[in-house]
Amino acid sequence: MTEKKKNPFYQLPVGYDKPIHLTLIGLTIFGLIMSTSASMGTDAADYVGLLFTVIKQLAFIVAGYVAMIVLGHIFSFALCKKLLREIVIGTAIVLLATMFFREVGGAKAWIRIPMGGRELTIQPSEFAKISIMVIMATFLGDVENQNIKFEELVKRPFGFIGVFLFIVMILQHDLGSAVVMAAIAAVCFLIPKHKVLTRAQSHLLMTVIGALGLVILVLATPLRNIILNAESDFYMIRRFTSALNPFMDKYGSGFQLIKGLISFATGGLTGVGVGASIQKYTNFPAASTDYILAIIVEETGILGFVALFAGYMLIIMRLFNYAKRIESEKAKMVLIGTAFYLFVHYVFNVGGVTGLIPLTGVPLLLMSSGGSSTMSFMMAIGVCQAVISQYRTGRLK
Numbered sequence: 333m334t335e336k337k338k339n340p341f342y343q344l345p346v347g348y349d350k351p352i353h354l355t356l357i358g359l360t361i362f363g364l365i366m367s368t369s370a371s372m373g374t375d376a377a378d379y380v381g382l383l384f385t386v387i388k389q390l391a392f393i394v395a396g397y398v399a400m401i402v403l404g405h406i407f408s409f410a411l412c413k414k415l416l417r418e419i420v421i422g423t424a425i426v427l428l429a430t431m432f433f434r435e436v437g438g439a440k441a442w443i444r445i446p447m448g449g450r451e452l453t454i455q456p457s458e459f460a461k462i463s464i465m466v467i468m469a470t471f472l473g474d475v476e477n478q479n480i481k482f483e484e485l486v487k488r489p490f491g492f493i494g495v496f497l498f499i500v501m502i503l504q505h506d507l508g509s510a511v512v513m514a515a516i517a518a519v520c521f522l523i524p525k526h527k528v529l530t531r532a533q534s535h536l537l538m539t540v541i542g543a544l545g546l547v548i549l550v551l552a553t554p555l556r557n558i559i560l561n562a563e564s565d566f567y568m569i570r571r572f573t574s575a576l577n578p579f580m581d582k583y584g585s586g587f588q589l590i591k592g593l594i595s596f597a598t599g600g601l602t603g604v605g606v607g608a609s610i611q612k613y614t615n616f617p618a619a620s621t622d623y624i625l626a627i628i629v630e631e632t633g634i635l636g637f638v639a640l641f642a643g644y645m646l647i648i649m650r651l652f653n654y655a656k657r658i659e660s661e662k663a664k665m666v667l668i669g670t671a672f673y674l675f676v677h678y679v680f681n682v683g684g685v686t687g688l689i690p691l692t693g694v695p696l697l698l699m700s701s702g703g704s705s706t707m708s709f710m711m712a713i714g715v716c717q718a719v720i721s722q723y724r725t726g727r728l729k
Contacts, residue, residue, distance in 0.1 A: 347721035347723075348404060367701040371385045399707065419463055424496065458509075465669035508692030511692065512673075520669045601634050655668050670713065
C-alpha cells in the first residue's frame, strides 16, 4: 500500500482549490499596490511614514499567508470542538483588550502597539468573524439528536456570539463591525436543517426581508425628506443624511463622500494611471482605508473595478459550488459564511463610498490599508481550503 502524497508544509494541502488561491494572491498584490498608492496622499511629505505603512501592510499579508497555510493543514472540526473553550475565551479577551487603548472616531476598536513613534494597530473584531463561523458550525451543524430542545441547542452559540456583539457594539462603539458579525451569524444559522430550527429560521428570514423593505421605504418615500431635515449631531444620523444628500454638509459629514464621487467621475473607463490620483492629495484622510475604492476607480477606471468585482465573484462562486456539493452542514456553514463575509464587506464598502447606504467604516477586503481585515480573510480562506482539501481527498468528517 503506497503512502498518500502530501504537499510540503509551505504549501496548502493536497486537494486545495487553485483558482481560489491564485485569485487571492492576485487580489492581495493588487491591494498592496493600491493601498500604497492611496497612502501617498496622507504621507506625501513623510517618506518614512509611507515606508512604515507599506512595510506594515506587507507584514500583515505575510502573516496572513502563513496563517492561511497553517490552517489549511491543521484545521478540522474535531480540533475546533476540542479547543472551543479556548476559542471563545480568547476571542472575548482580545475584544475586551481594546478598552485599554484610546478611541478614534468615537470607537475603541483597536489594539495599538507603539513602534518607534508610530503605531501598529490590530482590530480584533475582524478575527472574531472567523470565531463566529466556527462556533455556529460546531454547535449547530450535523446535530444528530432530533429530540433536543430549541433552547438547549442554541443557548450556548447565541450566548457566546451575543457577548461578542455586546463588546463590539456597546463597549467598542463599532456598529459597522457588529452588523457584519451579526449578518455572518444569521447566514450560518439559516443553513442547518434540524427540525427544531425551522421556525426560528423562517422568522429570521422574514425579519431580514422586512428590514430591507423598511430601508427601501425610507429611501423611496417622503420619509427621506424627514430624515434630511432632521437636525441632530448624532454621528449615525449625520452619516444617513450625508448618504442621502452629501451636499447638505459639503464641508463636514459629506466632504469625504463628495471627494469619493469626484474620484469615480475622474476615473472614466481606464483611469488616470496607478499612482496618478489627484484626489488623494486633497485632504482625503480615509483614501487608503474606507474610501480606497474611490482611488482604485480613479487610477484604474471602470475596468479596474470590474476586475476587482470579477475576482471577488470567482472566490464567492467557487465557495458556493463546494458548499452545494458537500453534505456536511458544518462545512457548508464555514464555506458559505466565508463567502458571505467577503460579499457583505463588498456591499457595505461599495454602498458607503457611493452614497447608496450610510458609511459603516467596513473595509474593502484585501484592498483597504490596515492589515487586520486582510489577515483575517486569508485565515478564513485557509479554513475553507482545509475543508475543500478534506472533501476532495475523502477525509472530511
